Amino acid sequence: MRSSFTKKSDADIAAMIPAGELTAKALSKVREAIRPGVTTLELDAIAEDTIRSGGGVPNFQLVPGYKHTICASINDEIVHGIPSEKVLQAGDIVSIDCGAMVNGWNGDRAITVILPGGSDTQSRQRLSDVTYGSLWEGIAALYFGKRLNHVGVAIEDFVQKNSDFGILEQYVGHGIGRSMHEDPPVYNFGVRERLPKIVPGLVVAIEPMLTSGSNETFVDKDDWTVRTSDGGDGAHWEHSIAVHSKGLWVLTAEDGGESELAKFGIKAIPPKS
Numbered sequence: 001m002r003s004s005f006t007k008k009s010d011a012d013i014a015a016m017i018p019a020g021e022l023t024a025k026a027l028s029k030v031r032e033a034i035r036p037g038v039t040t041l042e043l044d045a046i047a048e049d050t051i052r053s054g055g056g057v058p059n060f061q062l063v064p065g066y067k068h069t070i071c072a073s074i075n076d077e078i079v080h081g082i083p084s085e086k087v088l089q090a091g092d093i094v095s096i097d098c099g100a101m102v103n104g105w106n107g108d109r110a111i112t113v114i115l116p117g118g119s120d121t122q123s124r125q126r127l128s129d130v131t132y133g134s135l136w137e138g139i140a141a142l143y144f145g146k147r148l149n150h151v152g153v154a155i156e157d158f159v160q161k162n163s164d165f166g167i168l169e170q171y172v173g174h175g176i177g178r179s180m181h182e183d184p185p186v187y188n189f190g191v192r193e194r195l196p197k198i199v200p201g202l203v204v205a206i207e208p209m210l211t212s213g214s215n216e217t218f219v220d221k222d223d224w225t226v227r228t229s230d231g232g233d234g235a236h237w238e239h240s241i242a243v244h245s246k247g248l249w250v251l252t253a254e255d256g257g258e259s260e261l262a263k264f265g266i267k268a269i270p271p272k273s
């Protein structure tokens with residue numbers, strides 16, 4: 001990936017709102033349905049129905065070789081898990097990644113859910129909470145930082161201060177717009193390379209992926225699912241965020257990021273065309 005990127009106008013960013021909102025809606029429907037006893041294929045169908053009935057296209061289906069609307073990654077699976085007939089169990093930690101394309105613009109978001117019951121839920125909840133917290137630290141760095149380097153540093157600092165969890169390095173965030181995956185890459189850790197300046201027109205998906213143990217991973221024999229090498233748990237949270245001429249807007253958050261950004265003293269400002 002190159003580190004340059006195509007800037008979006010305020011009108012482009014305003015046009016991305018429906019895709020972000022539909023992505024949020026699909027994940028909220030999945031969140032309502034997820035429980036022990038359900039299969040990830042059933043969740044996939046819920047997400048697809050929500051996106052299609054909302055006038056969108058499941059953009060994961062546009063990724064060559066991928067047939068589904070969501071990725072569902074359970075326990076030692078961190079990302080890119082394929083929906084299946086496997087039944088979810090009490091205590092499972094499940095990350096759901098989903099995206100919608102509307103009018104040619106894309107949204108991309110991921111959530112992690114710990115199913116009630118089971119013995120491991122406290123440590124799993126903590127893994128998810130630290131991942132979630134690091135996502136918002138990264139989003140806030142789009143406001144306080146000068147370069148995209150600051151996003152990675154903010155995420156890494158937060159994870160290190162609050163845990164000894166691993167941060168995946170082979171998989172990172174990305175620009176988003178007409179394509180789901182665009183330049184620039186958005187690292188979840190500090191890098192030496194000078195990354196692009198944070199300027200109006202930058203629209204990115206920030207997506208920290210954390211592990212309870214070592215950050216070493218391997219790709220399953222299905223050629224998609226990324227698993228921890230040590231069998232530890234994985235968590236994944238993601239939002240698509242726009243930097244526009246008036247401020248920041250979290251496109252895939254129901255409230256544009258207002259409630260979480262307020263904790264950093266940042267006011268979420270909707271883009272206007």
Ligand code: MG
Nearest residue numbers: 097098108109
């Ligand atoms: Mg995603």
Ligand code: MG
Nearest residue numbers: 108205207238
């Ligand atoms: Mg993404």
